[in-house]
Each structure stands twice: as structure tokens, then as C-alpha cells.
Amino acid sequence: MFSMSSIAIHLAGAIMMAIIVAIAFRTQKPAELDGEGWRVFRPAWLLHGWILALFGFAALMGYIYLFVGSSRPDAASQMVMLLILATASALGGLYLVWDLYRRTFMWRGDILRVRTWGRGETLYRISEICAVFGRTDDYDYRLIFDDGSVLELQAHMHGVREFMSRLPPEVFVD
Secondary structure, eight states: OOHHHHHHHHHHHHHHHHHHHHHHHHTTOOOOEOTSSOEEEEHHHHHHHHHHHHHHHHHHHHIIIIIIIOSSTHHHHHHHHHHOOOHHHHHHHHHHHHHHSSEEEEETEEEEEEETTTTTEEEEEEEGGEEEEOOSSSSEEEEEEEEEEEEEEOTTTTTTHHHHHHHHHHGGEO
């Protein structure tokens, strides 16, 4: 049962999160140039904040599990749930790190280069992008190429907005 104070707390949390996301979008930087002239996408501070929050929560739960415990009669079941929460949070942080750093996106001229751990390098022609979908389930942008290749990008990476602004408007699908 929600009381009025819990509704106000949830509303305040939602407003604070909206402000943080708006600040994250406003503070995005353009893509960095590497030594060869490629513009490289880098994760922005909001994504690093999520990684720190997930690992910090897991560490806090681990500390409670190891050193604090519970004195309630159902302490054993509480500690199992705590361990499940800590594990889920740590796995979420690991997944986010893997998702952000397993591929390196960069572009120069009409070429989009993607380096993937263990799979090498793939080159795409930017002129062959036939559709761009915004806000899918997992990613913020889904690029579809003429040959059917699909590339997904996070909007909270430095350089992505700059890259999207260079694409022709007719490729964007609502």
C-alpha cells in the first residue's frame, strides 16, 4: 500500500533522474580524434556512473553480508536474498562494462569502423545506411545498412550525437 509520502519520494526520485539524464545529454562532448584521424566514440560519465553505482551497491551488500549480518529470526533467508541482490548487481555492472568496452566505434569520412573483441574489425560505409531507428529495447540507436547489417549504438557515448547529426534526415525512421 502506497502512502502519500512514498508517492512523493518516488516522484522526487523520478524528477532527479530526469534532471541527471538531461544534464548528461547536455554535457556530451564531440568524438575524440585518435592519432590516425578517426573520430572515436567514448562512454560518457552517465554510463560510468551506472557502472560505479552497480559495483558500489554490490560492495555494500557484500560488506553487510560479511561483517554486519542480521539478528532477526529469519536472518538466514535475509542473507540469501542479500547475496542474490549483490550478485545480480555485480553481474549487471560486469555486463555494462562488457557491453560498453567490447566494441570500439569510430568514423572518418564515409567509413564507420567497428573493432570487436575477438572478432577483429568491420568497416561500414556511412552512405549505405538505409534506416536509423531510435530507442530500441536495449540500445538508443539501431542503424540498418543496405546489405542488412545492423549496428546498435548507445546515445550516452561521446560523439554519437555528432555522428547522428551528420546523417541525412531521410534515413531516420520514427
